[in-house]
Each structure stands twice: as structure tokens, then as C-alpha cells.
Amino acid sequence: EIVLTQSPGTLSLAPGERATLSCRASQIIASSNLAWYQQKAGQSPRLLIYGASSRATGIPDRFSGSGSGADFTLTISRLEPEDFAVYYCQHYVTSPITFGQGTRLEIK
Amino acid sequence: EVQLIQSAPQVKKPGESLKISCRGSGYTFATYSIGWVRQMAGKGLEWMGIIYIGDSDTRYSPSFQGQVTMSIDKSTRTAYLQWSSLKASDTAMYYCARLWPHCSNAMCYFDFWGRGTLVTVSS
Numbered sequence: 001e002i003v004l005t006q007s008p009g010t011l012s013l014a015p016g017e018r019a020t021l022s023c024r025a026s027q028i029i030a031s032s033n034l035a036w037y038q039q040k041a042g043q044s045p046r047l048l049i050y051g052a053s054s055r056a057t058g059i060p061d062r063f064s065g066s067g068s069g070a071d072f073t074l075t076i077s078r079l080e081p082e083d084f085a086v087y088y089c090q091h092y093v094t095s096p097i098t099f100g101q102g103t104r105l106e107i108k
Numbered sequence: 109e110v111q112l113i114q115s116a117p118q119v120k121k122p123g124e125s126l127k128i129s130c131r132g133s134g135y136t137f138a139t140y141s142i143g144w145v146r147q148m149a150g151k152g153l154e155w156m157g158i159i160y161i162g163d164s165d166t167r168y169s170p171s172f173q174g175q176v177t178m179s180i181d182k183s184t185r186t187a188y189l190q191w192s193s194l195k196a197s198d199t200a201m202y203y204c205a206r207l208w209p210h211c212s213n214a215m216c217y218f219d220f221w222g223r224g225t226l227v228t229v230s231s
Contacts, residue, residue, distance in 0.1 A: 001170075035217035037153075044203055044221040045145075045153065056219065088153055092215040096169040097143075097155040 002026055002091050006100035012108040019076040021103045023089035028069050033092045036065055036074045039102075040085040048087075049074060081107075110134040112204050112222035119228045120194050127190035128225045130204030137161070141207040142187040143218055144178060148200040158207060159187060160214075167214065194229045201226050 003026040013019055023034070032052035037045040047056040049065035052072055062077040076083055084107050089100040115129045130142060144156040157168035159178040166178050179188045187204055202225050205218035 031212065033211070033213075033215070037218075039153075044223050045205075045218075046221070047217060047219050050208070050217045050219075090153075090155075090217060092211060092213075092217055094213065095167050095215055096171075097215055099153040099155065102152045 001096055002029070002093060002098055004089050004091060004098055004100035006087075006089060006103045008103060009101075010104045010106060012106050013079055014108045015079050015081055017079050017108075019074075019079055019083070019105055021074040021076075021087055021105070023067075023072045023074070023100050025070040025072075025091060029072070029091050030093050032068055034065075034067075034072050035090045035092065037088045037090065038083075038085050039088065040082075045088065076105075079105075110206075110220050112206060112220060114202075114204060114222040114225045117226040117228070119230070121231055122194060122196055122229055124194050124229075125190070125192050126194055126227065127188050128202060128227065130187045130189075130222055132185045132187075132206070135206075137185040138182060139209055141209065142178075142180065143205045143207050144176075144187075144189050145203045145205060145218075145221075146172075146200045147203065147224075153203075156189070156202075158215075194227075196229050196231075198227060199229045 005024045007022045034052045036049040039045045053065045086102045111133045113131045141160045143158045146154045156172045204222045206220040208216045208219045
């Protein structure tokens with residue numbers, strides 16, 4: 001099973017600042033089969049990024065994904081008030097699919 | 109508009125059975141397999157498994173193998189998740205999600221999620 005470790009656990013930033021979230025895998029993620037999701041309080045997750053760097057439909061371009069191998073990053077260039085949420089990475093290399101434990105992005 | 113309409117919250121006692129549903133609308137149901145994800149209160153996302161739309165084959169996470177059963181009824185555009193004997197530890201929110209169909213292997217990401225069904229198991 002591929003273990004995904006996200007860091008930091010909580011990130012405190014102000015609107016307008018840049019957020020950098022990390023997702024590290026316990027083994028190489030082949031073909032960059034990694035996705036990122038956003039989950040706001042009381043809502044279901046929403047797909048942000050797939051293939052490590054491709055934005056899903058309707059996702060603003062302030063969200064970007066990068067990385068390869070075992071290290072991946074989600075960057076939010078300038079935080080908007082609606083971006084404060086929990087973010088999860090997920091691999092889809094093979095079964096079992098696993099998610100990272102999440103990074104909570106909170107308002108400073 | 110794509111929708112995955114999940115069944116209402118459920119309150120059950122330990123040992124009871126339960127079947128929750130997820131009905132797809134606004135898209136070609138026969139194209140997308142359905143995954144299920146558990147989220148316990150205040151915790152992260154846990155992949156439970158996938159039911160494949162083509163042949164109704166299932167792939168379960170080892171953590172949930174033998175604990176739940178996934179099924180699908182293409183005629184009613186509905187996927188199901190069921191338990192034969194609930195435990196208190198099954199208390200959680202359960203999400204169904206649509207599996208993107210164009211990945212090169214049997215696993216993929218989830219491009220659209222239902223709003224979840226809250227299951228509470230308590231004596």
C-alpha cells in the first residue's frame with residue numbers, strides 16, 4: 001500500500017498570501033497518478049488537480065500542482081477567503097487507492 | 109447538471125443491516141464507475157472500493173473487504189453500499205463519487221462527488 005504523507009498538518013496564512021502544500025509518497029507514483037481535492041466544512045470533496053498538474057474543470061488558475069516521483073506540491077498563488085479548507089492528495093497508481101491525511105488551511 | 113443523489117441520513121442499532129444508495133443523473137451513467145469513500149467525524153478520507161459500471165466487478169480496499177458489499181443497478185442508475193451487520197465503528201459519512209473513466213489502469217481519480225449519507229450506529 002502506498003502511504004501518502006501531507007505536510008504541514010495545519011497551515012495558517014492570510015488572504016493574498018501564497019500557500020504551498022506538500023504530499024510525499026512512500027514509493028514512486030508512476031505516471032504522476034496523483035490528484036488533489038479541496039473539502040470545505042460541511043461539504044463533499046471537490047477535485048482540483050489530476051495527473052499531478054492538470055486543473056479540473058472550473059478550477060481557478062491560482063491553483064497549481066507540480067511534482068513527480070514521490071514528491072508533489074499544491075500551490076495556491078494568492079489566497080482568497082473561499083480557499084480556506086482542508087486539502088487532500090490521492091494516488092491512483094494501483095489498488096488500494098489511498099489519500100493523504102489532509103492539510104488544514106486556516107485564516108491567520 | 110451532473111448529480112449524484114445520495115440517500116437520507118440513517119440511524120441504526122448495532123447488528124442491523126443497511127443499504128444506502130447513490131443515484132446518478134445529468135450524465136451518461138453507463139460511462140462512469142462509482143467509488144465509495146468513508147469519512148469518520150473529524151477525520152480524513154478513506155477509500156472503500158469501486159464498482160465498475162461495465163461488468164459490475166468490484167474492487168475493495170483490504171480494510172473494507174468482507175465488511176461491505178457494493179452493487180449497481182444500471183436500469184435505475186443507482187449504486188448501493190450495504191452492510192449485513194452494523195457496528196458502532198461504522199458511524200461515519202459515506203460518499204459516493206464518480207470515477208473518471210479514461211485512466212490507463214483500473215484505478216483513477218474521482219471527478220464528482222455526492223453530498224454524502226450520514227450513518228449513525230448506536231444502541
